[in-house]
Amino acid sequence: MTNSSPGPAEPVAGADGHPGEDLLASYAAGRAGTVDAWSVEAHLPGCARCRAALSAYADAERLARNRSVLLTRAAIGDGGRARRVLRRCGIPDYVLGLLAAAPSLRRSWLLSVVGVLAVVAAEAVAVRYGWIEAGRPSHLGGYPGPGTLAPFVMVAPLLVLAGVAVAFLPMFDPACRLAVAAPFSGFTLLLVRSVSALAAALIPVVAAAFFLPGPGWLPVALLLPSLALSAFALAVATVLDPRTAAVAAAILWLVPVLLLTTSTARGPLLIVQPDAQFVCAAVLCACAVVLYLRHDRFEWGWMR
């Protein structure tokens, strides 16, 4: 490696201005002195012939291996702009990869959610402004009557529940058997999917609520019931099978709301009351505890 005596000159440029074969060989082997290396490197960008000659010295197997990994990574893709942004925010890439399979984050699903919300909200708005005959008291104490808001209050948390249900029900995951047979923690998978489904569903719900002619805090008031409902479904899923749990949650929400709407004058606006919010918060906490205690059921669960 050390060449202390001045021997014959280092392999040098050939007469036609290209590095000679010896120089390229010694450069490829890392034996070229700095000056020769610099002259080779300065020459490379402009000369395809010498680049090709130099490339011949590269390890073919290593190149082939890198080539296949490169093309695979190009094929896998980086998931698009949203995923890149989220990755930069610090979310690990494998979590984002799991979300790529989540049905409740698909554009088609989100569009349908938005569509349903739009219809329901539009109906409420139309009744409020008298464009449609409601047949129900349309004003009560300065607010639109319970009848106008009932459909929205009923439907919005159900949509959130539906998004979460789609996330954890096996029937919506075509590759569910693979997920069960794989070592990845079933509970983590469930959490990742449910939380992202919640976020994806809550945003349109809250946004739509802003457009509604209701009490100002209606959008916020819908958060706790939606969360509580979803947590309830997940907690029950640790005891019963997932499908029953989802249906049970839906019924346990619909029935009381319907009863309240038809019996009480204030009906759905009760949800905005602090008492109701407190009940929802309590349910949410209780279900979260149950979920935590019984997470084994998802962690290494069997399929039915």
Add this chain to the structure above:
Amino acid sequence: MDETTLSVRTAAVRVHGLSRRYGSTRALDGVDLTLERGITGLLGPNGAGKTTLLSVLATVSEPDGGQVSAFGLDPADGAERVEIRRRLGYLPQELGYHRHFTVAAFLDYVAILKEITDRRRRAEEVARVLAVTGLEDRARARIRTLSGGMRQRLGIAQALLGGPELLILDEPTAGLDPEQRLRFRELLSGLAGDPVIVLSTHQADDIAAICPKVVVLLRGQVHFAGTPAELAVTAAGRVWGADERDPHAHLSWRGGDSRWRHIGDEVPDGAELVTPTVEDGYLLLSHAAGAR
């Protein structure tokens, strides 16, 4: 019931007294089995319990009774079950794919499920299985555009991710033409690391060609465990050919050479005995089980 002639000492997967019901049907009824390194074929008609057995081995279904031991681990215990899953590759009978996935993205997803969290490692592993199964050119194709044979290859590719020690393939050759089946055989025999491979099929010629060991499953019970040659030998002396149909035979059919082939217990005197095949042995067993 034939006992396995294999040495229990080398067994990697052991099943004892396994049973599983679906409602009133007994899908598995007291199955005893040992599997060791190499390929074992699971032969049986539809409804025999092959899928259920494989599903239990893959820790996807919970048995109602009996014990399973894989590499010394017991799937009844949660933590050990996860450990088995780390060494497992499973191709279910009806593998569903998310419709929008490309081949590479799907394999990336399964690789995450197999706990390969590092992005680069995942890409290397996906590249490896794509090369092994010959799907490199289709890496960017959407799964829904793939033919049946390609989809099977993709199914095998995802099972191979992570280099499993236990490979469970449920009907991997279903719907494949003979050339594809040949390629599949080459693929399996070329796998590094000598894993325990179990594959199920209802076609006897797959067994004869691929599997050094075969287990015959009928009505939820094991009726034979041994080599294909031994299975063929069980029908020795009970397969004969004739120019006409013989009503005493259990099973008869006309071959391509216009001669009748008969399988049965009541062999007429002076009948022209023919060398039994694996299929003959299987059919005889199947008939016997049905008659019980």
Add this chain to the structure above:
Amino acid sequence: MSPETEERDDVVLLRAVARGDEESLAVLYDRHAGWLTIRMTRRCALPDVVDHAVQDTFLALWREAGAYRGTGDVAAFIWGIGIRRLIDAIRRESGPRRRLLWRPAEPETVISAEDEVLAGIEHGRLGQALAGLSPELRGALEATVLDGLTCAEAAVLLGVAEGTVKSRCHRARVALRAALAGEQAGSGTTAYRREVWGAS
């Protein structure tokens, strides 16, 4: 294929890659990965870091092929991306491995006057002046001048602080000027010097 044709070809390929043509990416890889790997290896002794950097370079090409403005060679464009990916890959390494990364510069042979004549080296005087520099100074010059890196990027590549890079560059330039100034009388190196070192 004549070099000019291949140059044009590279531009065509790059545009195809910008449109999402994966086969063009593969062809570009086959053409350029070899010399890229070798050139990177001269700067980083760890092969797997170089492997990652090479992959990242072509992936970056896959995503940003549209950034190529059509000026300069495609090879220079690729190297510009590549050296920065190499720095990123080095940054990601931590701890003990980091110290192994920088490849010590090869000891220089002293070029005798006769050999110089025989070999017809044009940059003989510059070469001798460079040979007179210590490896660290040469490394700093290479990173900032030849690779066109900023001092911050060079600092990562060399594994030293940014201030150290700056001072080394300064000392190198001073030493070179001194060495070359000693040759001033009748030397034809002035023009060459300006060409290589620019306005510094």
